[in-house]
Amino acid sequence: xxxxxxxxxxxxxxxxxxxxxxxxxxxxxxxxxxxxxxxxxxxxxxxxxxxxxxxxxxxxxxxxxxxxxxxxxxxxxxxxxxxxxxxxxxxxxxxxxxxxxxxxxxxxxxxx
Amino acid sequence: xxxxxxxxxxxxxxxxxxxxxxxxxxxxxxxxxxxxxxxxxxxxxxxxxxxxxxxxxxxxxxxxxxxxxxxxxxxxxxxxxxxxxxxxxxxxxxxxxxxxxxxxxxxxxxxx
Numbered sequence: 001x002x003x004x005x006x007x008x009x010x011x012x013x014x015x016x017x018x019x020x021x022x023x024x025x026x027x028x029x030x031x032x033x034x035x036x037x038x039x040x041x042x043x044x045x046x047x048x049x050x051x052x053x054x055x056x057x058x059x060x061x062x063x064x065x066x067x068x069x070x071x072x073x074x075x076x077x078x079x080x081x082x083x084x085x086x087x088x089x090x091x092x093x094x095x096x097x098x099x100x101x102x103x104x105x106x107x108x109x110x111x112x
Numbered sequence: 113x114x115x116x117x118x119x120x121x122x123x124x125x126x127x128x129x130x131x132x133x134x135x136x137x138x139x140x141x142x143x144x145x146x147x148x149x150x151x152x153x154x155x156x157x158x159x160x161x162x163x164x165x166x167x168x169x170x171x172x173x174x175x176x177x178x179x180x181x182x183x184x185x186x187x188x189x190x191x192x193x194x195x196x197x198x199x200x201x202x203x204x205x206x207x208x209x210x211x212x213x214x215x216x217x218x219x220x221x222x223x224x
Contacts, residue, residue, distance in 0.1 A: 042216035
């Protein structure tokens with residue numbers, strides 16, 4: 001089974017709809033991240049969390065919100081989706097110390 | 113501020129050697145990571161350098177010079193499956209709690 005899972009894997013939604021992307025991990029990591037990836041722009045950090053009581057904004061948090069329901073779960077919400085939020089979204093986790101980040105398989109979101 | 117630069121695209125021939133460069137400017141430094149990402153898939157960890165010098169791992173090697181803010185990823189005996197994007201990422205500041213900062217990636221095409 002995958003260590004970091006994301007649901008849904010693909011989603012098409014309409015402008016103005018609320019949508020939630022979910023991330024779960026079995027690695028026991030405290031640190032979790034949400035990124036979006038657009039062609040030519042690379043990975044950009046939306047939000048990150050170091051534990052269930054800690055939430056931090058990344059470089060592009062406007063239009064997004066997150067919830068850390070448990071150590072293993074970190075959800076990303078788009079309150080009112082807009083077309084320029086069409087992108088590939090990745091969740092990632094990282095253990096303590098200086099270790100690599102582990103990425104989920106990604107969610108391809110299209111806002112029409 | 114933090115800035116990471118890598119070439120946007122490179123092309124190399126099957127069986128050859130290719131070097132992908134990365135330069136960085138960050139406030140603090142706690143290691144440099146290389147990731148591989150095939151189109152539409154999640155990034156996967158390749159290597160980590162925190163001290164100056166060369167780290168070798170099979171066909172892949174990564175080099176770091178902290179004084180020059182420079183790293184490269186060396187891929188030997190190129191195979192068609194090495195066609196992917198290669199992401200350079202830096203762990204800044206002096207604690208692992210600072211999120212990784214990613215470059216925009218270098219798209220490598222391996223041709224026959």
